[in-house]
Amino acid sequence: MAERTFVMIKPDGVGRRLVGECIKRFEQKGMKLVGLKLQILGEDVAKAHYDEHKERPFFGDLVSFITSGPTVQMVWEGPDAVAQVRKMNGATDCKKADMGTIRGDFGMSLQNNMIHASDSVETAVREIALYFNENELWSYAMPDDGWLQ
Numbered sequence: 001m002a003e004r005t006f007v008m009i010k011p012d013g014v015g016r017r018l019v020g021e022c023i024k025r026f027e028q029k030g031m032k033l034v035g036l037k038l039q040i041l042g043e044d045v046a047k048a049h050y051d052e053h054k055e056r057p058f059f060g061d062l063v064s065f066i067t068s069g070p071t072v073q074m075v076w077e078g079p080d081a082v083a084q085v086r087k088m089n090g091a092t093d094c095k096k097a098d099m100g101t102i103r104g105d106f107g108m109s110l111q112n113n114m115i116h117a118s119d120s121v122e123t124a125v126r127e128i129a130l131y132f133n134e135n136e137l138w139s140y141a142m143p144d145d146g147w148l149q
């Protein structure tokens with residue numbers, strides 16, 4: 001199976017009507033969408049998602065921000081998917097993110113950085129399982145699969 005990564009558009013990304021823009025960029029890159037949801041996260045899921053940050057001073061703000069409105073969960077598949085999507089999202093702090101990345105082009109904030117993506121293949125496996133059942137992820141062929149290897 002090709003590499004998969006988990007991507008979440010945060011409440012500010014949804015609120016600023018950037019869902020289509022983000023999806024467009026991943027599609028145009030050649031990634032394949034294999035799972036998609038819109039939901040307002042409960043506190044338990046948000047805390048589990050950001051568990052590695054639980055000792056950080058911004059943890060409370062992070063959880064209240066991510067549960068404050070609708071979010072979009074996606075699983076994207078493609079060669080080197082984890083690193084490619086991280087590169088397309090840009091640096092965590094939007095002010096430091098390169099132009100041409102989603103955060104560099106659309107954001108100004110460190111906390112409200114519009115989009116999240118898994119930082120490793122292991123993290124992707126954990127994050128995908130947190131939001132998707134196996135029967136909510138789809139394996140299918142695309143006509144251009146052979147041109148994207």
Ligand code: CMP
Pocket residue numbers: 053058062092110111112113115116117
């Ligand atoms: P994300 O990629 O979702 O992973 C953890 C999130 O914590 C990060 O994006 C930011 O939204 C947020 N974050 C990271 N560092 C800080 C910080 N120093 N202050 C506030 N929020 C932060």
